Amino acid sequence: xxxxxxxxxxxxxxxxxxxxxxxxxxxxxxxxxxxxxxxxxxxxxxxxxxxxxxxxxxxxxxxxxxxxxxxxxxxxxxxxxxxxxxxxxxxxxxxxxxxxxxxxxxxxxxxxxxxxxxxxxxxxxxxxxxxxxxxxxxxxxxxxxxxxxxxxxxxxxxxxxxxxxxxxxxxxxxxxxxxxxxxxxxxxxxxxxxxxxxxxxxxxxxxxxxxxxxxxxxxxxxxxxxxxxxxxxxxxxxxxxxxxxxxxxxxxxxxxxxxxxxxxxxxxxxxxxxxxxxxxxxxxxxxxxxxxxxxxxxxxxxxxxxxxxxxxxxxxxxxxxxxxxxxxxxxxxxxxxxxxxxxxxxxxxxxxxxxxxxxxxxxxxxxxxxxxxxxxxxxxxxxxxxxxxxxxxxxxxxxxxxxxxxxxxxxxxxxxxxxxxxxxxxxxxxxxxxxxxxxxxxxxxxxxxxxxxxxxxxxxxxxxxxxxxxxxxxxxxxxxxxxxxxxxxxxxxxxxxxxxxxxxxxxxxxxxxxxxxxxxxxxxxxxxxxxxxxxxxxxxxxxxxxxxxxxxxxxxxxxxxxxxxxxxxxxxxxxxxxxxxxxxxxxxxxxxxxx
Numbered sequence: 243x244x245x246x247x248x249x250x251x252x253x254x255x256x257x258x259x260x261x262x263x264x265x266x267x268x269x270x271x272x273x274x275x276x277x278x279x280x281x282x283x284x285x286x287x288x289x290x291x292x293x294x295x296x297x298x299x300x301x302x303x304x305x306x307x308x309x310x311x312x313x314x315x316x317x318x319x320x321x322x323x324x325x326x327x328x329x330x331x332x333x334x335x336x337x338x339x340x341x342x343x344x345x346x347x348x349x350x351x352x353x354x355x356x357x358x359x360x361x362x363x364x365x366x367x368x369x370x371x372x373x374x375x376x377x378x379x380x381x382x383x384x385x386x387x388x389x390x391x392x393x394x395x396x397x398x399x400x401x402x403x404x405x406x407x408x409x410x411x412x413x414x415x416x417x418x419x420x421x422x423x424x425x426x427x428x429x430x431x432x433x434x435x436x437x438x439x440x441x442x443x444x445x446x447x448x449x450x451x452x453x454x455x456x457x458x459x460x461x462x463x464x465x466x467x468x469x470x471x472x473x474x475x476x477x478x479x480x481x482x483x484x485x486x487x488x489x490x491x492x493x494x495x496x497x498x499x500x501x502x503x504x505x506x507x508x509x510x511x512x513x514x515x516x517x518x519x520x521x522x523x524x525x526x527x528x529x530x531x532x533x534x535x536x537x538x539x540x541x542x543x544x545x546x547x548x549x550x551x552x553x554x555x556x557x558x559x560x561x562x563x564x565x566x567x568x569x570x571x572x573x574x575x576x577x578x579x580x581x582x583x584x585x586x587x588x589x590x591x592x593x594x595x596x597x598x599x600x601x602x603x604x605x606x607x608x609x610x611x612x613x614x615x616x617x618x619x620x621x622x623x624x625x626x627x628x629x630x631x632x633x634x635x636x637x638x639x640x641x642x643x644x645x646x647x648x649x650x651x652x653x654x655x656x657x658x659x660x661x662x663x664x665x666x667x668x669x670x671x672x673x674x675x676x677x678x679x680x681x682x683x684x685x686x687x688x689x690x691x692x693x694x695x696x697x698x699x700x701x702x703x704x705x706x707x708x709x710x711x712x713x714x715x716x717x718x719x720x721x722x723x724x725x726x727x728x729x730x731x732x733x734x735x736x737x738x739x740x741x742x743x744x745x746x747x748x749x750x751x752x753x754x755x756x757x758x759x760x761x762x763x764x765x766x767x768x769x770x771x772x773x774x775x776x777x778x779x780x781x782x783x784x785x786x787x788x789x790x791x792x793x794x795x796x797x798x799x800x801x802x803x804x805x806x807x808x809x810x811x812x813x814x815x816x817x818x819x820x821x822x823x824x825x826x827x828x829x830x831x832x833x834x835x836x837x
Contacts, residue, residue: 275349276470277477278342279448284478285335286437289373292328293430300380302426304419305618307382308500312608312619315497322494329495330488332374334481336515339367340570347549347566350559357550359447362440364546369437374513376429382422383498384597388510390425391417396523396535417503499600500619508593511584518576521583542569592652603629610832625818631826634819638809639664642690645827660690661806667827668728668781670736673721679707691804697761698774705757716750720758723747728781732829751777775799786824790815 251257301310314321352360379390398408413420526534552558607622623629632650640649646665666672675681682702688694752767759768764777776797779785791810794803809815
């Protein structure tokens with residue numbers, strides 16, 4: 243082994259280089275305050291290694307990015323751990339950079355002749371933040387997409403070049419494939435390359451000028467090996483343990499629902515280290531955003547860059563330290579205010595819950611037998627009744643109807659309900675309430691509409707209440723038969739079990755005792771269309787779709803329709819949207835089979 247190492251040393255001189263590195267003089271001996279540079283180098287090495295590993299499975303396009311990250315997170319062996327290691331080490335780098343900057347300024351290690359080293363460190367700080375910003379978009383989920391859109395909109399307010407700069411960054415006028423590929427090129431190519439170059443410059447300048455001792459020296463100088471190396475190793479291990487704790491605590495990095503430009507995302511927030519800027523912009527509304535986004539941050543960075551000149555005087559050094567502490571306190575205060583505002587914002591909490599629900603649902607659909615469709619992951623939720631049904635209901639139906647007392651997504655419209663609550667529509671329970679004299683004219687059914695004074699309401703309040711015990715039994719059977727027309731998934735087992743009851747209920751429904759056929763039509767029995775809704779297939783998917791399409795059709799309410807728009811006939815909703823609302827009302831959406 244020794245001959246081989248000697249041969250390598252003759253051609254590379256590695257022994258001399260290793261000796262110079264390990265036995266570099268440390269003024270005052272080993273100190274814990276000197277570990278921050280090593281921990282940063284350790285974290286960046288992890289970032290490079292994990293980034294390259296992730297690159298092997300990542301596909302940077304608007305139709306494959308989320309899909310590939312989903313594969314890494316949920317299908318690839320150890321992928322969730324790899325993503326978590328990459329994600330949380332990036333978070334750690336931001337913290338360590340700030341600590342390192344504080345240590346450099348407090349120790350006066352920015353003064354002549356170390357100005358260039360200090361400035362290269364500031365550039366590395368900015369490049370690291372740029373690395374985090376560009377990486378935020380790469381999963382191509384809702385959170386990253388909308389947060390990046392906000393960030394690039396800030397670039398647009400840059401004087402003179404703002405719109406052009408935004409267009410270059412975005413890759414055109416719209417956010418899409420080119421935005422993602424440009425951010426990926428920056429994140430995986432340009433910025434890491436620049437960081438490696440500046441790290442080289444930073445280390446070279448550090449080696450040239452050496453460690454700045456903290457005066458007065460109370461201990462003799464010592465070599466870098468072994469005491470300082472041991473401290474650096476312990477510090478790196480501590481950082482790694484914290485990162486590992488976060489990985490296992492959150493099971494890797496978060497993955498939201500696929501990015502969808504057509505769906506607003508109220509839960510979008512920047513990462514915690516940009517929250518202060520998000521909060522600062524609130525104080526500059528309208529056309530004054532330039533002050534919060536560019537002028538003030540620019541002035542602060544200018545003062546930071548001027549520190550080597552200001553620090554030449556004793557009072558100037560004190561000013562630098564005080565300024566840096568004040569800036570950190572200000573950033574911390576703004577971050578706290580942003581978090582406090584979100585904690586007290588019910589709309590934000592609702593948006594976060596909705597985002598978590600959509601993220602979980604997207605993964606569930608991706609894991610279904612159909613998997614991710616060829617049209618991309620964005621259509622997973624677009625074609626999902628469980629996701630889109632309540633949103634469409636809240637937007638188009640909740641001005642009159644309710645769903646279990648709310649607007650479908652948990653909100654409360656300002657106006658009182660003027661039509662029936664549709665939770666459980668056409669189920670046995672819902673129909674039993676409709677034929678209950680005590681309930682039919684309540685807001686849950688006809689109470690808010692003109693139908694509360696119609697023939698149906700009068701029939702229930704005047705005739706049904708006087709039914710004999712036998713007639714009430716027939717009515718219950720008839721309601722069971724009518725509900726079976728809906729073929730609800732939630733009642734499938736009960737309908738199969740009660741087949742004989744449904745058969746006798748059908749006879750009761752078309753018989754003369756109850757009088758239902760005096761107004762309604764049911765298959766081959768009853769009045770002609772136009773008097774009252776046709777009960778054939780009542781509540782079924784086809785019946786509901788046709789009803790929402792045009793409730794004024796003679797098969798339903800005809801001219802007696804009470805304000806309900808013909809959503810399909812008037813092109814207010816597409817056929818697909820009507821189908822999504824229908825499936826949601828009927829409880830028909832994908833759910834994995836329980837083992």
